[in-house]
Amino acid sequence: MVIACPHALGLAIPLVVAISTSMTAKRGILIRDRRAFESAKDVNAVVFDKTGTLTEGKFGVTSVVSYIPEEKLLMLTASVEKNSEHIIARAIVEYAASKGIRPTSLAEFKAIPGKGVYARVDGREVYVGGPALLEELNIEINDEEVLKLQSQGKTVVFSIVDGKLAGAIALSDIIRSESYEAVKKLREMGVRTYILTGDAEEVARWAAKELGVDEYFAQVLPHEKAEKVQLLKKQGFTVAMVGDGINDAPALVNADVGIAIGAGTDVAIESADIILVKNDPRDVPVVIELSRKTYSKMYQNLSWAGGYNIFAIPPAAGILATYGLVLSPAIGALFMSLSTVIVAINSQTLRKYMPKAEEITITTEEEKKVEEVPAHAHHHYNH
Ligand code: ADP
Ligand code: MG
Numbered sequence: 149m150v151i152a153c154p155h156a157l158g159l160a161i162p163l164v165v166a167i168s169t170s171m172t173a174k175r176g177i178l179i180r181d182r183r184a185f186e187s188a189k190d191v192n193a194v195v196f197d198k199t200g201t202l203t204e205g206k207f208g209v210t211s212v213v214s215y216i217p218e219e220k221l222l223m224l225t226a227s228v229e230k231n232s233e234h235i236i237a238r239a240i241v242e243y244a245a246s247k248g249i250r251p252t253s254l255a256e257f258k259a260i261p262g263k264g265v266y267a268r269v270d271g272r273e274v275y276v277g278g279p280a281l282l283e284e285l286n287i288e289i290n291d292e293e294v295l296k297l298q299s300q301g302k303t304v305v306f307s308i309v310d311g312k313l314a315g316a317i318a319l320s321d322i323i324r325s326e327s328y329e330a331v332k333k334l335r336e337m338g339v340r341t342y343i344l345t346g347d348a349e350e351v352a353r354w355a356a357k358e359l360g361v362d363e364y365f366a367q368v369l370p371h372e373k374a375e376k377v378q379l380l381k382k383q384g385f386t387v388a389m390v391g392d393g394i395n396d397a398p399a400l401v402n403a404d405v406g407i408a409i410g411a412g413t414d415v416a417i418e419s420a421d422i423i424l425v426k427n428d429p430r431d432v433p434v435v436i437e438l439s440r441k442t443y444s445k446m447y448q449n450l451s452w453a454g455g456y457n458i459f460a461i462p463p464a465a466g467i468l469a470t471y472g473l474v475l476s477p478a479i480g481a482l483f484m485s486l487s488t489v490i491v492a493i494n495s496q497t498l499r500k501y502m503p504k505a506e507e508i509t510i511t512t513e514e515e516k517k518v519e520e521v522p523a524h525a526h527h528h529y530n531h
Contacts, residue, residue, distance in 0.1 A: 156453030176425035184421030188439035197391035198345035207239035227251040298350035330429035374398035
């Protein structure tokens with residue numbers, strides 16, 4: 149009679165999965181794809197979208213460089229931007245409104261993804277957008293003031309009226325305070341970090357330097373974001389992509405682990421394997437660490453349970469009887485229970501890796517943002 153039945157073996161995996169799932173859920177880390185969570189243990193490159201992921205994604209206009217009367221520039225620009233949902237657009241419309249400038253009606257509006265917007269306003273052709281748009285329109289900027297603003301990390305968008313550069317508007321966004329810690333932690337864990345952004349080279353360089361991020365890819369168009377992820381994978385990295393926007397969706401899908409920040413768009417959330425509900429980039433190193441711990445616990449349990457059974461089954465079956473070694477059914481049963489208990493206790497120790505509650509501080513500001521999620525989908529241009 150074989151009494152050393154592999155009870156513990158059957159528990160080794162599901163017990164750990166159950167505990168790690170409850171831990172991640174409590175922390176606001178939703179795992180949509182368990183296989184991706186498993187890959188997280190091998191992640192050695194993390195690619196962050198900049199705007200809305202590492203930064204707050206709340207822009208405010210800080211200065212206007214104008215080559216035509218400023219009021220005219222703001223009127224034309226705000227009129228086009230009024231039709232755009234982009235956070236940059238909303239900031240510009242709000243700024244113009246604060247200056248008492250009312251947008252006028254327009255025709256032929258179109259959005260150019262990752263570049264900007266276009267419309268006819270008052271019979272003029274108006275383009276508003278970033279460096280990629282200037283490239284497309286073959287317009288060069290050599291304004292010292294603009295370069296200076298960009299090297300300070302400001303996002304600068306340009307207005308092109310009837311083919312001529314009419315002005316530039318600088319906006320600033322704030323780096324989330326949690327981003328500093330997230331990047332630092334990842335580096336300590338030996339993970340390489342990257343910034344991926346549609347913004348200008350200077351702005352990306354500034355943000356990378358500020359945060360201590362290893363490398364950046366700037367002026368990346370939405371469809372190229374996925375290509376950059378592929379490139380890193382080809383170089384042999386196991387890549388996690390962290391993003392919030394529609395633009396990030398293909399990159400999230402292409403990464404080994406796609407992580408969406410909770411306040412992002414539905415499209416980003418749909419494309420991700422893991423969702424950080426608390427909107428905190430510090431949860432990225434937590435995901436990697438928890439994955440590492442979860443899977444090492446599984447291996448430990450398997451060796452405990454497996455090891456016990458390998459040693460206990462033969463004597464229980466009387467194979468070693470000629471050497472005088474027989475595991476009596478009673479002792480076998482005791483050992484069997486013991487190995488199950490060890491597996492159960494070992495699984496529970498996973499809980500001690502959970503960051504303490506006080507480390508999970510969310511400011512009221514962020515809480516507000518989490519609640520505001522649906523506001524992303526609304527169009528509220530006027531205040
Ligand atoms: P990110 O990759 O940083 O999240 P996006 O891909 O949304 O940014 O946009 C990339 C760049 O395209 C912006 O930094 C900006 O220069 C330009 N852009 C996009 N939409 C607009 C808009 N509505 N108005 C002005 N500029 C825009
Ligand atoms: Mg973004």
